[in-house]
Amino acid sequence: MNVTDPMLPPVRGLVDRAGRLVEADQRLMDLNLRAGGGIGQPVAIPQIATLARLAQRLGILVSRGVVAADGDDDVELWVRAEPEARGVHLMITGWRSRAAWYPEAMQGEREGDFLRSAADWSWETDSALRVTFLSISAGTKHGFDAAAMLGQPLTRLFALGEDQEGSFPILGGLAMHQRFDGQSATLRATGRPLRLSATPRTDAGGAFAGFIGAAHMIDDVTDGAPVAAHRPEPEEVPEDLTDAFAARLDQALRSPLGRIIANADSINAQSEGPLRQDYADYAADIASAGRHLMGLVDDLVDLQAIERPDFVVAKEPVDLADVARRAAGLLGVRASEAQVRIDKPAPQDMLPATGEFRRALQVLVNLIGNAVRYSPREGMVWIRTERENGVAAVIVADQGKGIAPADQARIFEKFERVDPREPGGSGLGLYIARRLARAMGGDVTVDSAPGQGARFVFTLPYRD
Known part of the structure; x- marks a missing residue:
């Protein structure tokens, strides 16, 4: 394999609106040819074809690291796919060969494939938890405007709920940049219940770049039993649920939120060295969202306190x-x-x-x-x-x-x-x-x- 130098200049190409590679520099043309494709034919490298479709569907620039098969080896690529009038313009850098195995930095992409395969529909976010992708049929099937959700905070799409231990799995996943499962949620547009799972995605530098997620609708069955057996009607919810929830907030939320805010502020300040401005801006958004959540924690703790019958203030x-x-x-x-x-x-x-x-x-x-x-x-x-x-x-x-x-x-x-x-x-x-x-x-x-x-x-x- 001759594509081994990550310092070589960027390679460019053009994918038309039908998904065909119509223009390509020599290295991209050769790689696509070895994958079984050719000029004027659909892109034969699945990872690049997927990014081109995603960029065209969303109408935004998508930039992501991928690993493509090249003979008996793999090649690491950083693919920048930007929609334009003729289709999607590709600019590819990196081109680093290695033995055919998946490092930890790419594990999220593979785990995301397994998550999506078992999901009712899928979603993705950037590092600030803004929605960057939704399954094409999700909005039509489940009663919301999928296009309007793109670029919006994930919490605009889902109302998140606590688990049986009073925790929010997504917060643990966000704090530790790790997979989470079983996050209870409802669709804000319809109130329909569902469960969320997601695996983290990383960028070329190994930094957290968002989540690849799955949505599992639970309208009909949950763990093989009717939902009604597990989800009480609103009037059956105990009146002290807010008290019990707020009593666990400090332990469940304050510590991970504090770490999120501190780390995001550090990234935004570029204390470890220069950083791309859009990543620094993402970090500022994360810190701002974290402070908003911390304020909500404070409010709910206060709410729990002032509604107690024994609440008193000093004179x-x-x-x-x-x-x-x-x-x-x-x-x-x-x-x-x-x-x-x-x-x-x-x-x-x-x-x-x-x-x-x-x-x-x-x-x-x-x-x-x-x-x-x-x-x-x-x-x-x-x-x-x-x-x-x-x-x-x-x-x-x-x-x-x-x-x-x-x-x-x-x-x-x-x-x-x-x-x-x-x-x-x-x-x-x-x-x-x-x-x-x-x-x-x-x-x-x-x-x-x-x-x-x-x-x-x-x-x-x-x-x-």
């Missing part, structure tokens, strides 16, 4: 003006990144009240954080303090699009948001903030109108 002297300044300081970086200014109370302002410092700070971080999130660029968030009739109040006002009167009660309910399509939190923040305020003898209220921003008021008993 201690606090300065609400000082708490507001501290909360604004904690959100300074986020506001700067969003190009939003925060006008906080002056250093000499004081507003004595009775409550628990930590919980009051939590309430104001939530209110000010929401104001920053929904403010336009170059917008302003105002924080003011007032005292009236034995009540100490902090007002947080923004210049966002406002909240319709019909939605103003709903936003304080669990898991409710005005527009779930907008990026934001879990839908628990305002519910928790109001519960905490009322536990301290105060309240959180809102005054708003569409197009006129929102004005949230946090009150506590005034302290003489």
Whole structure:
């Protein structure tokens, strides 16, 4: 075999829309010829043919390492397939020969083939868990728009559930970059239950590049028994399920999420050396998603705590003006990144009240954080303090699009948001903030109108 030098210049080719190799540099032409193909015929190298079809179907550039058979040996290739008007343009580098065996870096591709063979349909993601591939018939058969899901977070397609031990197998797989099985999920579009399995995929440098996954529908049978015997109807779910779930969150999620965030931040900072910018951006997306999940963990732990019948807060002297300044300081970086200014109370302002410092700070971080999130660029968030009739109040006002009167009660309910399509939190923040305020003898209220921003008021008993 004469294709042995990975330092040779890139080899180019063109696959037309019918999957035929119509143009090829000599090395690609020779390799394809040895595989039984020829110019004007379908690509005879299965791995390259698959990537060309994938790039054409998705309409995006696909770049992946493959191992192709070449006589008694194998050749490692890095194939870049980019769709264009005439078909798919190929640029191939690497060309490293080796004995015919599969190293660990390529094991995910082979395991993925076994997963897909037993699945109802298959899916793939990139390293940021954005969907890059769905089986052609999956959306039509199961009631969702497959094309619209491409490029979306995996959680936009699936609502993930915990297993019998209160864990999420996918999080373990993501943290350790290893295979996971038995992830309970439902299709968001239809609510149909299914199980997910996946094996990790690596790039040419051995770095985690996403998952090759399988979806197993469980509408009819699960482990040979009717689903009804294993899946209780919603009204049969115990009322303390949320408590039991939240009680295991720290152990099940916080540690792996912490590792995910730390590693992603390290990759994004390129602390181990230069990295392709798109990979660094993927790492930033992973860290951002990890922090979002960590915030959800915090919210659910708080939810479990405040809904316990024995939940109490401390009765201690606090300065609400000082708490507001501290909360604004904690959100300074986020506001700067969003190009939003925060006008906080002056250093000499004081507003004595009775409550628990930590919980009051939590309430104001939530209110000010929401104001920053929904403010336009170059917008302003105002924080003011007032005292009236034995009540100490902090007002947080923004210049966002406002909240319709019909939605103003709903936003304080669990898991409710005005527009779930907008990026934001879990839908628990305002519910928790109001519960905490009322536990301290105060309240959180809102005054708003569409197009006129929102004005949230946090009150506590005034302290003489």
